[in-house]
């Protein structure tokens with residue numbers, strides 16, 4: 001079941017309070033419409049009914065896919081709400097063994113959904129992304145600010161990513177073969193270790209730590 005709360009949000013443009021419904025918990029299986037909104041990047045769209053001001057309103061939100069056994073907890077950076085292990089464990093005692101991830105942006109939430117729905121391991125995907133990002137940076141001579149997984153096609157043997165480079169408005173598309181992912185999974189097995197049962201961040205920083213460990217071996 002999904003959960004919704006109502007809250008007064010003050011419009012940054014006209015200053016009027018707007019009663020706004022926020023989805024604090026999303027069940028992908030019972031509310032496919034919300035899953036689609038996550039993938040369309042429209043779930044956090046907000047508009048003021050008084051002056052028409054549009055903004056992205058990001059708030060803590062727990063995404064749960066029971067069938068595919070994963071949960072993603074979006075907690076925007078600077079949010080007062082921290083990940084409270086005890087509370088989550090009591091609320092979801094049946095969730096041991098479910099993959100639990102913490103992210104800080106709607107884009108990362110979407111990326112996790114795409115990765116897990118494609119049946120991939122996100123540590124492996126982060127390692128592939130780190131490798132491709134390094135190639136892109138060297139070729140373009142620019143820093144990759146954000147990289148994200150966008151598709152996996154077994155038939156065509158392609159795993160695709162988007163890379164946002166500094167100073168560039170449009171992202172660069174880059175794809176690689178599944179063999180690269182398999183190699184990444186080997187590195188993950190050798191250097192990864194257990195992620196534990198908390199909501200963990202699996203991101204470029206984790207990939208960098210694993211690759212550093214791998215180089216030392």
Ligand SMILES: [Zn+2]
Nearest residue numbers: 011014048051
């Ligand atoms: Zn307004």
